[in-house]
Amino acid sequence: MKLSVADLKRCVGCQLCMFACSRRSGEGGLINSCIEVRSQGGISKGFTIVVCAACGDPPCAKVCPTGALIVRDKGGVRLDSAKCIGCGNCKNACIIDAVFWNEDENKPEICIHCGVCAKYCPLDVLAYH
Amino acid sequence: MQEHDSLNNVLYIDLSKKSFRIENRRDLFEKYIGGTGVATQLLHENCKEGTDPYDPSSPVILAVGPLTGVLPLASKTVAMYKSPLTGDLGESHAGGRSAVAIRMAGYGAVVITGKCDFPVYLSIQHNKVFFRDATTLWGMRSRFTAARVMREREKFPGLRAIMRIGQAGERMVAYASVTTETYRHFGRLGLGAVFGSKMLKGIVISGKRSIPVTDRKAFRNLYDEVYKAAVDSPVMKKYHDLGTAENIGKLNAINGLPTMNLKQSSIEGIDNITGETIAQHFLVRRFFCAHCPVSCIHVATLREPYEDDPYFYKTTFVGYDYELIYSLGTMLGITDVNKLLVLIDKVEELSIDAMSTGVVMAWATEMQEKGMIGEKETDGIVLKWGDHLAYSEFLKKIIRQPNEFYEAVARGVDHASSVFGGREFSMAFGKNEMPGYHTGPAAYIGYLIGARHSHLDNAGYSLDINELINAPLDAKTIIDKLIEEESLRQVLSSIAICFFARGIYKIDLVSRALAFMGYPYQKEELMEIGRKIHAEKFRFKVREGFSYRNQNIPERIYETKDPTGLIRKELIHEALEYFGKRMGVEV
Structure with missing residues (x-):
């Protein structure tokens, strides 16, 4: 199963996906969110969604000095938190800015392609197949 | 009230000293929850009796609630201040990203006092406040420049709220608004003018944090209950589909829609400007408030041809809803969507309250119609029901205030009619211009x-x-x-x-x-x-x-x-x- 942006033009910028992603921790707020909705340079121009593209050969994993990012079979990575030293290389390597940062823990927030964000998108902007 | 919820933090900013401090006010949030309850107490604490709304000591309070950033639809920021329009309680609510951004920055409320000695905008990021020089933005006509500058110069795209005033606030028109996220407003009672009096051009605020709950299962279940109701219920669907504009046709049909300064309560040609008509022919996009799935904000496209160049058009996205169609449409005798959108766009550009502006202009039109004022007062403008170009010119003069008449008009219709007459058709209550419900x-x-x-x-x-x-x-x-x-x-x-x-x-x-x-x-x-x-x-x-x-x-x-x-x-x-x-x- 993989997450994708099915129709960006339907996006109204409500951020429900961001809250859904962060809520996996059981708490409110946005700190754990691995997805972000931004305006395309001002609200009136519409929105863009920043989320992990599940690269087959992920640049974020290549630059991890401790092997904390493990490449998944279907693309993308998963984080072995115990190995992560919080250097931020992965964040810098992702050219679409889809590696988010948890300031409280000083560790990356990595999309696991669970699809919970798509489930809470009221307008079917996101798809999970 | 949870002890470690950052909601308890109140950020106090002094624009005169360019300083700030954070205080834990659990005492207030425990007793009065948040939002209006807490803001009212902060107003009592920080606004001495008889304070002039434009005095530097006059506070601006922004407050959010415990459910902000936790549950859907808890998306409003409550602003409280002393209103320059009514001289008493000023309270405005706005959505956009403002509430979530304040909560995510780690605050339950922000209290702003003092006056800066040069135009400034505030950048609030977590536990820091930056005072940025906004001299270049002050007086600028383009509403997009201020927002763009704040957007490009500050961090955290996607999470920020960008609030700002326009020329109406800078010139202290008593019903100036503060705009947030282009299409949302702290409207009605003149918050924009209070910002202007403090030389405060705007605020950009952002952050990212988690909010603890005491019972995760109860939280998840209630979240789903609210989400489902918000997405499925016909009540909310109405706000999504046509938005509040749906009521234009309905109120007109029962004689409840103020028209031409309430000389009438319905208008001929209403079919041209109903929610249905605008949605079918002009609606291009809907927008959000953060953490709300309804997207009730409706935006229409305005396509204006340039006269000097064939097939060359200016295209603008203009937000509309019931109150705007009433105040800048029927109240002024306008039943043409393009003319209406031109006026709405002007009002947005100046960041001035649409309802108050419409009512003030309707009163002025009737005053001139009855010969109670002349072109001397209006500075050469002949107002006529339905003439949107005359109203566009009038708007500019409300900002510039070239004579005593416009100075009075800039203080609201109650004040203007107390000087120039027409009290019996000066449509304000408690000194606030009426909304569109007769x-x-x-x-x-x-x-x-x-x-x-x-x-x-x-x-x-x-x-x-x-x-x-x-x-x-x-x-x-x-x-x-x-x-x-x-x-x-x-x-x-x-x-x-x-x-x-x-x-x-x-x-x-x-x-x-x-x-x-x-x-x-x-x-x-x-x-x-x-x-x-x-x-x-x-x-x-x-x-x-x-x-x-x-x-x-x-x-x-x-x-x-x-x-x-x-x-x-x-x-x-x-x-x-x-x-x-x-x-x-x-x-």
């Missing part, structure tokens, strides 16, 4: 007694349309119902949800939601808190000279046909007397 006596009583003199205080129009249209009620019953509704709404604006969601956030759901945020309040306790907050707001109003008896009630409301046929002077006066008794005020 639905019956409860609407007007509601405007007169409401803490903000706004239709949102107690929804008198709803009482008219749902009850009085069928059978009359006596003055006491009307007042009792309005006070009950206004008290309940204090609870809703203290948890800081959108009033559109009041059908979902019933009081027992509010009680269940607050439980996992650490508030053990049962239904009746919540209602009691609501009544207390309502009383506290009145304490402020009365302290600042508000009198429910000495209000100008324009005769016009008794003359124009309404859906109930019950708008009578005796009923309204009897209601006001009884209201005074119930609230325990003598004035």
Whole structure:
């Protein structure tokens, strides 16, 4: 199963996906969110969604000095938190800015392609197949 | 109230000293929840009796609630200040990203006092406040530049709220707004002018954090319950589909839509500007408030040809809703969508309250029509119902204020009519220009007694349309119902949800939601808190000279046909007397 942006033009910028992603921790707020909705340079121009593209050969994993990012079979990575030293290389390597940062823990927030964000998108902007 | 919830943090900013401090005010949030309840107390604490709204010491308070960033539809920021329009309680609510951004930055409230000695915008990021020089932005006509500069120079795209004033606020027009996220406003009572008096061009605020809950399972379940209701219920769907503009045709059909300064309550050609027509032919996009799935914000496209170049067009995206179609449309005799959108766009550009502006211009039109003012006063403008170009010129002069007439107009229609006459058709209540509901006596009583003199205080129009249209009620019953509704709404604006969601956030759901945020309040306790907050707001109003008896009630409301046929002077006066008794005020 993989997450994708099915129709960006339907996006109204409500951020429900961001809250859904962060809520996996059981708490409110946005700190754990691995997805972000931004305006395309001002609200009136519409929105863009920043989320992990599940690269087959992920640049974020290549630059991890401790092997904390493990490449998944279907693309993308998963984080072995115990190995992560919080250097931020992965964040810098992702050219679409889809590696988010948890300031409280000083560790990356990595999309696991669970699809919970798509489930809470009221307008079917996101798809999970 | 959870001990470690960052909601307890109040950020105090002093623009004179360019300093800030953070205080833990759990005492306030525990007792008054947040939003309106906490902001009212902060206003009492920080605004001395008789303070001029433009005095540097006059505070601006922004507050959010415990459910902000936790549950959907808790998306409003409550602003409180002393209103330069009414001289007493100023309260405006706005959505956009403002509420979530304030909560995510780690605050329950922000209190801004002082005055900067040069134009400034504030960048609030977590526990830091930066005072940025905004000299270059001050006086700039383009509404997009200020927002773009703040957007490009500050961090955290996607999470920020960008609030800013326009020329109306800079020139201290008493009904200037603060705009957030391009299409949302802290409107009505002149927050923009208070920003202007402080040389405060805008605020950009952002952050990212988690918010603890005491019971994760209860939180998840209630989240899904609210989400499902928001997405599935027909009540919310209405706001999504056509938005509030849906009511234009409906109110026109029952003679409840103020038209041409309320000389009439319906207008010919209404089909051109109903919510349905605009949606079919002009709607291009809907927008959000953060953490709300409804997307009630409707944006139309305005395509204006350039006269000097064939097939060359200026295309603008213009937000619209019921109140804008009323105030800048029917109230001015405009029933052409393009003309209406041109005016709305001008109003947006200046960041000025649309309702007040429309009412002021409608009064001026009738004054000129009756020969009570001439071109000397209007500085050469001939106002005519439906003439949007004349109104566009008039708008510019409200900002520039070239003579005494425009100086008076910039202080609101109540003030302008007290100088130039036309009190009997000066459509303001409690000095606030009327909203678009000529639905019956409860609407007007509601405007007169409401803490903000706004239709949102107690929804008198709803009482008219749902009850009085069928059978009359006596003055006491009307007042009792309005006070009950206004008290309940204090609870809703203290948890800081959108009033559109009041059908979902019933009081027992509010009680269940607050439980996992650490508030053990049962239904009746919540209602009691609501009544207390309502009383506290009145304490402020009365302290600042508000009198429910000495209000100008324009005769016009008794003359124009309404859906109930019950708008009578005796009923309204009897209601006001009884209201005074119930609230325990003598004035």
